[in-house]
Amino acid sequence: MRQSPYLEFKRVRCKDCYRCLRECPIKAISFADQHAQIIEDRCILCGRCMHVCPQNAKIVHSELDKTRALLYEGGKVIASVAPSFVANTGYESFEPLRQQLKEMGFFDAEETARGAEYVTLQYAQLLEKGEYKNFITSACPSACRLIQEYFPQALPYLAPVASPMVAHARLIHHEHPDAKVVFIGPCLAKKREAEESGEIASVLTFVELDEMIRRFKLGRPESSTQDLPPADSCPNSQIVSCSSNIAKGYPATEGIIHSFTSLPNGYQYLSIDGPDRCMEVLENIEHYEGVFMEINICPGGCINGPCATLPKGGVTKAKTKLFNYLQQGIQSYPPANSNLMDEIDFSYQYPRVTNSSRDVSEAEIEKVLLQTGKTTPEDQLNCGACGYRSCKGKAWAVINGYADLEMCLPYMRKKGESLAVDIVHNSPEGIILVNSDMDVVDANATAMEMLGMSGSAEHFTARPLNDYFSSLDFYLAYSQKKNTEVHRQFIHSTKRYVDITICYMDEHKLLFGQMKDVTEAVNYQKQLEHLREETIETTDQVIMKQMRVAQEIASLLGETTAETKVALLNLKKMLQQENKKEM
Ligand code: SF4
Ligand code: SF4
Ligand code: SF4
Structure with missing residues (x-):
């Protein structure tokens, strides 16, 4: 599966919770080895998965290095900045930001709203022809991709008009054929749109822009980190890039609708935002007639884009900032040069897109x-x-x-x-569950056999523990809420000995008894004891007998010795008497 060159998840961070998948409107996330992975050819780059991931496991592929390389090359690099910058960058007006970009090496910077003006003019021309049963705007690349890939039935209604980014790039190229355009905005999907259009050299999100400015300021000598020059010191401040127009409202919902000076007749003008509502409408497109649909995948519009850095107060605060900016700028609104409509092609054909599913x-x-x-x-x-x-x-x-x-x-x-x-x-040990009434409420087959219970383990019916053996140990364990050491019980009905360990399960208010059948061991022990007793008795008897024999032998030996002694003394005495006679 091809990795997304725009967005991916960090493997080590992903905790396999499926939250991103739950939120992904078109299920463009797969799971392999318990890790989320973007399915590149299904993803519409709406960025929802990034926002909901509790592990912050997202990686948006940065084009900072690519942009820096463009600047180092030394050619004419012109920035096209989305009007939502007022809500995302801390700059309240465009000129200081333009100066900042120029200081960082850009040849110039303009607001993308310049291109948006021509997009609106192009929409108006198409609407006035009255050829469209329904009319879907094409400023949101995620929405366009959604239609191209998943709702081909809506493709005939998608306005064949370039997005404001592409339209602006064409304007810039018309005026500076050798320029390279870098788009700066809150949208992730613009990265793919830019690449597919072939008209934009790189795309920076506001997050990347913030990083670029921060690094630039860090790299500058102390003396030059002063405030930027005021707007009127801009040498080219009279050029269109410093102008303002009503198309600056594009980033907020209904921004496109409000960018028409007068709405062409024959249509109802609706704004639809959020993936679920967009999909519902696109699914049922044939049921609508005469509806102009301004569709945005991001709820609230681009101002709430996936790479926006919203101010405190969120999207509502961001909108108030945009509307304030819009009000300020309208007085200096220079109308778009409609002659350019003949010179520059602002159309765009959105082909059907298929995926590998x-x-x-x-x-x-x-x-x-x-x-x-x-x-x-x-x-x-x-x-x-x-x-x-x-x-x-x-x-x-x-x-x-x-x-x-x-x-x-x-x-x-x-x-x-x-x-x-x-x-x-299937445990070889007996397991019983005993409740506070000292009833056995469940038992496995082994326990039933040990206890001589009737019935089957699958359809167990409660019965008193005392029917099998004394429940005293279980009662003590329950009342003291404690586990017990091994206790031995004799079960009369089956003539078995069992060693029981009792666990108290506080959560369920039950006792868990684990029974081990020790009948064979106990009987063997008993046989050994019996044998020992028999052996001791036999040994005693043998000793007694031996003692008796010894005593008899001893008394016989004593008698014989005494008789011998008497006989020898008599013999001696006789011999002595015979000696005396001879002398
Ligand atoms: S939401 Fe984040 S952590 Fe959860 S599965 Fe998706 S990428 Fe992984
Ligand atoms: S497969 Fe069905 S039952 Fe299972 S988690 Fe998904 S939706 Fe729920
Ligand atoms: S960016 Fe959007 S479409 Fe793509 S994977 Fe994430 S949620 Fe799904």
């Missing part, structure tokens, strides 16, 4: 819906949590590779819940 069949949509568990129309919640307005819209995006199945929150929650339920129900 493909049409998808109902069968493909159904297949994706099924993959996210939407088997019936009721399953299609159309909740918008994924960023799309409908489940079918999201399915379309999945098929086009712009979205993942997992972006459906209800589906993921259900999946997560059923996974958790599966884990609990």
Whole structure:
């Protein structure tokens, strides 16, 4: 997918919240690796996604370097400045800003409103022919792109007239054929329009202009950071760039309508702003007749453009500043030179634009819906949590590779819940939930088997814990709101021993009991004890017997020794007596 050369999101900042996608009127954002990405050929550069991103993950590609390079080249670079500068730059009138731009290397600067005057004249000429069933203005490049790409049924009504930026560039080129034009304004979409027109060398937003002035002032020696020269010291102040006209009202809603000196008959004049209202009107264009539509994607008009730097007080304050400026300037209004209408071509043909998204069949949509568990129309919640307005819209995006199945929150929650339920129900350990009345309100299959409960885990009915074992430990845990250590219980009905750990769930006012069947271990232990006792008894008996035998042996040995001693003493005595007789 081609990256947008005008706008993109910083990957590291994006937190995958889908807010930009929710706000994008034509769903020109895809998600890959959990990061938002602009779909270049779908984006109309309305900038809404930039404004709503809570992570400030936007990057508007700056043309500051490109503009500086133009200035360094040393040619004639003329700035075309949108009239909304009064609400965006801190300059209350044009002349000081013009001087600032000239000081920074521009050959000159003019207000784009000069071009807007000719746009209005061109509109008037077309309207007077009365050939248009409806008439859509073409000053907002995002709106034009919306029509070209998404509402081809409205394309025949789009005025074939250049925007004020392009019209002004043509005027400048007419007067200075060797000049390069830099447009300065609050609009992001002008960057693409400029490139496509081939008539504007670069586009600076007011944010970029602010940065350029700041850097320029920082780079200047201390002595030259004085206030700029007053307007009347401008050597060319008599030229048209210092003039003012009613077309300066273009940036605010109804600005185009008010720029006509007299409105051609046969039309109702309406101003439509904001993407949703514009899309509603364009969708139903065939239902209108004799309507002049001044359309702006930005609510409030260009003065509220995506790259505007609004004053405190927001768009309303910005409008008051513009209207004040408009009032001041009208006295010095030099009418446009209508002769130039013959010399300069102010027309512009808006071609049909297509994108790489493909049409998808109902069968493909159904297949994706099924993959996210939407088997019936009721399953299609159309909740918008994924960023799309409908489940079918999201399915379309999945098929086009712009979205993942997992972006459906209800589906993921259900999946997560059923996974958790599966884990609990298939756990080798018994799990019971006990309420404040000491009733078992839920149990998994293992617990039911351990406790000898009848019925199925899917259709569990509450039953008293005391029917299975003493509820005392559970009662203490509940009353003390505490978890307990392992307790051993004997279950009479199944003759099982279980070790139970109890957790108190404050949020749900329930006790969670985790039971481990230790019957085999307990029985084995009992057998061991029994064996030990038997062994001790046998050992005692053997010792007793041995003692008896030893005693008997000892007494027999004692008798024999005594008899031997007596016999030997008698023998000795006899021998002694025989010796005496011989002597
Ligand atoms: S609004 Fe979009 S770009 Fe910003 S964090 Fe959310 S998903 Fe990412
Ligand atoms: S600039 Fe507008 S059209 Fe483009 S992605 Fe953002 S919200 Fe969508
Ligand atoms: S149910 Fe899912 S797919 Fe449908 S709109 Fe809501 S989040 Fe999007």
